[in-house]
Amino acid sequence: MTSEMPADLLAHALEAKGFMPEDEGAFLHRVARERLLHGPALEIGTYCGKSAIYMGAAAREVGGIVLTVDHHRGSEENQAGWEHHDSSLVDDEFGLMDTLLVFRKTIARAGLEDQVTAVIGKSTSVATWWHTPVSLLFIDGGHAEEHAQNDYSGFAHWVMPGGALVIHDVFERPEDGGQAPFHVWQRAVESGSFEPTETVGSMRVLTRSRGQAGELVG
Numbered sequence: 001m002t003s004e005m006p007a008d009l010l011a012h013a014l015e016a017k018g019f020m021p022e023d024e025g026a027f028l029h030r031v032a033r034e035r036l037l038h039g040p041a042l043e044i045g046t047y048c049g050k051s052a053i054y055m056g057a058a059a060r061e062v063g064g065i066v067l068t069v070d071h072h073r074g075s076e077e078n079q080a081g082w083e084h085h086d087s088s089l090v091d092d093e094f095g096l097m098d099t100l101l102v103f104r105k106t107i108a109r110a111g112l113e114d115q116v117t118a119v120i121g122k123s124t125s126v127a128t129w130w131h132t133p134v135s136l137l138f139i140d141g142g143h144a145e146e147h148a149q150n151d152y153s154g155f156a157h158w159v160m161p162g163g164a165l166v167i168h169d170v171f172e173r174p175e176d177g178g179q180a181p182f183h184v185w186q187r188a189v190e191s192g193s194f195e196p197t198e199t200v201g202s203m204r205v206l207t208r209s210r211g212q213a214g215e216l217v218g
């Protein structure tokens with residue numbers, strides 16, 4: 001079995017709106033293929049489904065489910081006047097970002113509706129009722145310090161022993177990018193519950209090395 005993205009789904013992933021360079025997406029796909037054999041993958045930060053296609057492709061190949069959480073209102077940097085704003089994603093009735101419909105079409109076109117399940121809501125709300133151990137947690141939600149830390153606090157303890165915590169947009173130097181994901185990575189390392197394993201670009205993988213799923217981490 002090849003570890004490369006299937007060509008049909010790679011085409012969908014490249015075409016999808018989003019923030020996932022191809023090399024990092026291929027890496028995410030490989031990690032998901034390894035981890036989905038052990039339990040569901042959970043993504044925080046769906047946007048239009050680009051990264052969900054990379055993980056959904058893995059689920060199509062090896063089985064398993066990808067759950068992806070987003071309120072679909074965009075992060076700070078997606079709002080009007082900010083660097084990553086896309087005016088075609090504004091809902092005219094509410095004057096707010098709404099990425100849900102584009103996400104839905106993106107996943108349907110890719111044929112991944114059986115593999116990818118959307119959870120629509122604020123990650124802090126979802127975290128209040130979440131009780132499912134995950135084999136892979138991909139944190140790619142709000143990149144402000146508060147949101148990134150909340151996503152770690154809300155979900156990192158649900159990573160199974162041996163499971164992967166994947167953090168996107170980790171930049172050690174402020175001149176390369178926002179620092180919140182790096183701070184979350186540092187927190188995970190300092191907790192003693194996760195060990196850094198692999199990095200591709202700004203994507204870092206840690207493995208749960210201590211504790212059971214559901215047992216709080218630092």
Ligand SMILES: C[S@@+](CC[C@H](N)C(=O)[O-])C[C@H]1O[C@@H](n2cnc3c(N)ncnc32)[C@H](O)[C@@H]1O
Pocket residue numbers: 017018019020044045046047048049050051052069070071072073074075099121122123124140141142143147
């Ligand atoms: C960087 S984008 C995700 C990119 C996506 N993973 C991709 O590959 O294209 C961040 C997403 O997180 C969502 N988000 C930000 N803060 C959130 C929160 N507190 N709860 C739920 N979703 C949030 C935004 O709506 C946005 O769609």
